[in-house]
Amino acid sequence: MNGSATSVLAAPSVVDSRLSRQRVHQRLGVEGLLIRLLITLFAVWLGAFLVLPLLQVLLRSLQSKTGEFVGLANYVAYFATPAISRALGNSLYVSIVSMVVTVGLALVYAYALVRTTMPGRGILRTLAMLPIFAPSLMQALAFIYIFGNNGIFTRLTGINIRLYGSTGIIMSEVFYAFPHVLIVLITAFSLADARLYEAAQALGASSRRIFFTVTLPSIRYGLISAAFVAFTLAITDFGAPKVVGGDYDVLATDIYNKVIGQQDFGMGATISVLLLIPAVLAFIIDRIVQRRQVAQVTASSTPLGPKRHGRVTQAVFFAYCLLIVGFILSVYGVVLVGAFAKNWPYDFSFTLKHFDFYSMGGYKVLWNSLQMATITALIGTILVFCSAYLVEKTKVWAQGRSVVYLLSIMPLAIPGTVLGLAYIFSFNDPRSPINFLYGTMGILVLSTIVHYYTVPYLTATTALKQIDPEFEAIGASLDAPFYRTFWRVTVPMALPAIISIAMYFFLNAMVTISAAVFLFVPGKELAALAVMLLDDSGESAQAMAMSSLIISIGLGARVVFYLLTRGIERRSQAWTRR
Amino acid sequence: MSSKESYLRIVHITKTFGTFVALNDVSLTVNEGELVCILGPSGCGKTTLLRIIAGLEEQNVGEIYQSGKDISRLPPRQRDFGIVFQSYALFPNLTAAENIAYGLENRRVPKEKIRARVAELLTLVGLPNSGPKFPSQLSGGEQQRIALARALAVSPGLLLLDEPLSALDARVRVALRLEIKRLQRHVGVTTIFVTHDQEEALVLADRIVVLNRGRIEQVGTPEEIYRSPATTFVADFVGLMNFLPGRAGDRPDRVYCDRLELRCADLHRLAPDTPVTLAIRPEDVRVSHIDPSAPNLVRGRVRETEFLGSFYRVTLTLDGVETARLIAEVSTNEIRDQSICPGMTLPVSLPPDLLRVYPEFARVSQ
Ligand SMILES: Nc1ncnc2c1ncn2[C@@H]1O[C@H](COP(=O)(O)OP(=O)(O)O)[C@@H](O)[C@H]1O
Ligand SMILES: [Mg+2]
Numbered sequence: 037m038n039g040s041a042t043s044v045l046a047a048p049s050v051v052d053s054r055l056s057r058q059r060v061h062q063r064l065g066v067e068g069l070l071i072r073l074l075i076t077l078f079a080v081w082l083g084a085f086l087v088l089p090l091l092q093v094l095l096r097s098l099q100s101k102t103g104e105f106v107g108l109a110n111y112v113a114y115f116a117t118p119a120i121s122r123a124l125g126n127s128l129y130v131s132i133v134s135m136v137v138t139v140g141l142a143l144v145y146a147y148a149l150v151r152t153t154m155p156g157r158g159i160l161r162t163l164a165m166l167p168i169f170a171p172s173l174m175q176a177l178a179f180i181y182i183f184g185n186n187g188i189f190t191r192l193t194g195i196n197i198r199l200y201g202s203t204g205i206i207m208s209e210v211f212y213a214f215p216h217v218l219i220v221l222i223t224a225f226s227l228a229d230a231r232l233y234e235a236a237q238a239l240g241a242s243s244r245r246i247f248f249t250v251t252l253p254s255i256r257y258g259l260i261s262a263a264f265v266a267f268t269l270a271i272t273d274f275g276a277p278k279v280v281g282g283d284y285d286v287l288a289t290d291i292y293n294k295v296i297g298q299q300d301f302g303m304g305a306t307i308s309v310l311l312l313i314p315a316v317l318a319f320i321i322d323r324i325v326q327r328r329q330v331a332q333v334t335a336s337s338t339p340l341g342p343k344r345h346g347r348v349t350q351a352v353f354f355a356y357c358l359l360i361v362g363f364i365l366s367v368y369g370v371v372l373v374g375a376f377a378k379n380w381p382y383d384f385s386f387t388l389k390h391f392d393f394y395s396m397g398g399y400k401v402l403w404n405s406l407q408m409a410t411i412t413a414l415i416g417t418i419l420v421f422c423s424a425y426l427v428e429k430t431k432v433w434a435q436g437r438s439v440v441y442l443l444s445i446m447p448l449a450i451p452g453t454v455l456g457l458a459y460i461f462s463f464n465d466p467r468s469p470i471n472f473l474y475g476t477m478g479i480l481v482l483s484t485i486v487h488y489y490t491v492p493y494l495t496a497t498t499a500l501k502q503i504d505p506e507f508e509a510i511g512a513s514l515d516a517p518f519y520r521t522f523w524r525v526t527v528p529m530a531l532p533a534i535i536s537i538a539m540y541f542f543l544n545a546m547v548t549i550s551a552a553v554f555l556f557v558p559g560k561e562l563a564a565l566a567v568m569l570l571d572d573s574g575e576s577a578q579a580m581a582m583s584s585l586i587i588s589i590g591l592g593a594r595v596v597f598y599l600l601t602r603g604i605e606r607r608s609q610a611w612t613r614r
Numbered sequence: 615m616s617s618k619e620s621y622l623r624i625v626h627i628t629k630t631f632g633t634f635v636a637l638n639d640v641s642l643t644v645n646e647g648e649l650v651c652i653l654g655p656s657g658c659g660k661t662t663l664l665r666i667i668a669g670l671e672e673q674n675v676g677e678i679y680q681s682g683k684d685i686s687r688l689p690p691r692q693r694d695f696g697i698v699f700q701s702y703a704l705f706p707n708l709t710a711a712e713n714i715a716y717g718l719e720n721r722r723v724p725k726e727k728i729r730a731r732v733a734e735l736l737t738l739v740g741l742p743n744s745g746p747k748f749p750s751q752l753s754g755g756e757q758q759r760i761a762l763a764r765a766l767a768v769s770p771g772l773l774l775l776d777e778p779l780s781a782l783d784a785r786v787r788v789a790l791r792l793e794i795k796r797l798q799r800h801v802g803v804t805t806i807f808v809t810h811d812q813e814e815a816l817v818l819a820d821r822i823v824v825l826n827r828g829r830i831e832q833v834g835t836p837e838e839i840y841r842s843p844a845t846t847f848v849a850d851f852v853g854l855m856n857f858l859p860g861r862a863g864d865r866p867d868r869v870y871c872d873r874l875e876l877r878c879a880d881l882h883r884l885a886p887d888t889p890v891t892l893a894i895r896p897e898d899v900r901v902s903h904i905d906p907s908a909p910n911l912v913r914g915r916v917r918e919t920e921f922l923g924s925f926y927r928v929t930l931t932l933d934g935v936e937t938a939r940l941i942a943e944v945s946t947n948e949i950r951d952q953s954i955c956p957g958m959t960l961p962v963s964l965p966p967d968l969l970r971v972y973p974e975f976a977r978v979s980q
Binding site: 528 | 669689706
């Protein structure tokens with residue numbers, strides 16, 4: 037035969053088990069070192085600004101007011117005082133009710149958008165997203181203008197719905213969470229497998245039967261995700277309970293009252309830990325479910341499109357959507373009218389006087405917000421995209437990358453108020469090496485980036501996964517350092533995702549208050565905070581005026597980002613055209 | 615073997631994924647300027663081997679030497695190779711010319727020279743006017759040509775191709791594989807070409823490495839692989855083969871197939887009656903122009919004939935062999951001359967020098 041290596045005897049593929057633990061490790065080289073260094077930096081950064089502050093909260097919850105270690109005494113005291121611990125039950129109650137209502141409302145809305153052929157689905161979808169542009173306390177203010185003791189609805193109909201308390205909080209949370217939940221459910225409906233429907237129809241199942249036996253089961257993971265989103269938004273929200281809660285205490289406001297009102301940091305930390313528990317639980321459940329959902333969508337499933345329903349059914353869906361959009365628009369309308377009316381609800385004549393913000397020092401807060409949001413969008417986008425790239429596209433140091441991944445998805449479970457308190461503990465300590473950031477715009481930027489880190493991170497990861505995994509190998513074979521291929525190929529290809537990440541950071545930075553409320557110092561107020569402060573000092577018309585400016589900036593930014601995306605798409609059309 | 619020097623030496627490479635053994639003690643030498651095809655069924659470890667050579671995967675044990683230098687522990691960027699994937703992996707946001715220039719730019723080649731080299735390569739792959747086009751404006755075959763040009767632009771010492779033709783339609787595939795062969799000859803680059811398509815390997819390769827379940831089954835020229843497959847796996851995987859159950863005879867040049875005694879040139883050195891597998895290619899089974907004194911002459915009966923254009927595939931049973939059928943490829947002319955049709959009997963010759971004998975335990979069950 038021939039002289040080369042041949043193995044006539046095909047021995048069974050068994051290798052010494054020691055072999056499988058062995059590896060010929062490649063030399064790191066400068067690039068390998070650089071990548072490791074970057075991964076380490078990200079882990080350290082997230083460790084320092086996420087994990088350490090949270091550990092401080094945990095530690096403080098075990099300390100007395102004066103800083104001595106007291107074990108679980110704070111927790112015992114918490115549950116021993118019904119007047120305080122009531123907030124836990126309240127929080128759970130309003131969160132669960134808002135969750136059920138939001139998911140119910142959004143489920144029908146999403147179904148109508150995805151599955152029916154009713155007219156105006158595009159515009160109905162866009163308008164339903166409006167609440168994203170407003171700080172969560174804005175709708176609470178608007179509800180007071182409509183349903184409050186002196187509200188226009190109350191005055192016109194004589195019906196007082198007793199807004200202050202759980203009713204007002206639930207209404208606000210539903211309004212606030214609706215678009216977020218809607219996005220999740222639209223995705224779930226779109227991913228449902230069309231073949232199942234066709235099979236069910238072929239078997240002659242009725243529409244209702246199909247809905248309960250096919251539709252609901254096939255979106256069950258989406259439903260759980262949606263419930264998680266609604267629950268988490270409600271239980272962690274600070275704005276609405278602050279404005280419309282009255283004496284109905286919930287955890288998020290309780291932390292604020294204990295810390296800012298009574299300077300009781302130990303109890304504030306204790307309540308923070310209690311607020312963390314349901315949020316983290318919901319987060320873990322959602323993670324598990326998400327993993328299942330990925331497995332459910334197979335390559336062979338056919339996505340679901342709209343389908344003509346009966347005329348009456350379509351009309352009912354259409355009327356329903358109009359009702360919801362009408363409600364959203366009237367809330368915005370009330371904000372606008374409230375901002376420009378001389379004296380709601382007595383004198384509706386036009387005025388601009390609410391726009392001078394004399395008590396806030398004029399437009400400085402708006403400028404602060406704009407500055408903060410821009411810096412947040414810029415730095416946040418760079419950090420998020422680079423860390424997602426390192427985790428997703430580099431090959432070295434699997435353990436380091438999985439640490440960064442874990443730390444990057446953690447923030448989703450951390451309520452803003454808890455993060456804010458945690459930052460006080462970390463930054464306000466004169467011994468802390470990062471104390472210099474306290475009271476600067478830097479700390480607001482940092483807290484906002486960390487608070488909103490996860491969603492953009494997952495967006496970046498998804499975008500990166502869609503890019504051919506061999507590009508890095510090709511780059512290396514052509515002697516390109518990894519950062520060159522990153523810059524020349526990966527970034528241009530992911531530009532649409534990068535822009536949407538920047539927009540997410542910007543919009544959220546414009547409306548966030550939950551962490552910022554602990555971290556601002558006089559002179560560094562943000563516009564969304566100003567809404568709260570104005571309302572606190574009884575200047576609700578100015579609060580409305582400020583809200584409408586925030587919304588305008590948000591919408592303006594949306595348009596700018598839209599044009600940017602369009603521009604990029606036009607430029608990249610050259611290389612995506614077939 | 616060839617008189618040229620060995621360029622790439624792969625020594626005892628083993629690779630596992632968890633408990634799964636993807637490559638089991640693979641050793642191989644590739645000569646300078648040679649085109650070696652790694653051939654094997656899907657999942658046998660071809661890609662893994664290629665990626666280890668490129669440094670894109672780390673082996674558990676084993677070394678790799680490229681032009682005498684130990685590269686086993688070098689990261690991909692420090693190795694000297696060009697690579698082409700099945701998915702083309704062209705950078706979609708760069709034009710064809712920019713894709714080809716990518717590697718040259720990394721080496722700080724002056725702009726003038728880059729332009730000249732890109733034009734040269736575009737011509738070389740037969741797409742002189744496609745430089746300004748984006749990958750999405752090119753057909754699959756054209757994209758793969760650009761990918762090839764991109765890999766060759768920096769004149770790598772080693773060219774690695776991972777099933778570069780598998781994503782293309784049959785016609786383009788046949789045209790492009792000749793092109794690749796021509797290019798490889800022209801450039802003279804040492805090349806490893808991974809494929810699961812035996813025809814591709816036979817046409818392209820200077821030498822073929824047959825891989826099965828992470829192990830090398832045989833290394834040889836296309837003729838050697840086809841004419842003298844070392845194992846039943848190779849015999850089965852490359853080309854068509856008749857397999858007949860048999861027993862060793864009492865002399866090394868004798869075997870039995872059922873009640874039939876046959877002579878074989880492939881000496882077996884086995885104890886009498888040891889079970890063996892006999893193999894013969896369909897085109898080696900003779901049914902006409904047979905010398906009556908020829909050895910291994912058997913009476914056969916035609917069971918079926920199947921028309922395949924230039925030849926017929928004839929299914930036969932042999933007198934004295936109850937347990938197996940034999941397939942012969944017979945030219946259309948012979949069929950007509952002898953008016954072969956189902957049911958007729960005729961003499962069949964199994965030339966001893968074309969009959970292969972495999973010890974039974976060498977049979978590789980898939
Ligand atoms: N990263 C990996 N993790 C686990 N198993 C792998 C991985 N890559 C390849 N394998 C397994 O190793 C075997 C060989 O894979 P591969 O080299 O891609 O085969 P081929 O290219 O010959 O089709 C396959 O069974 C595959 O499932
Ligand atoms: Mg492969």
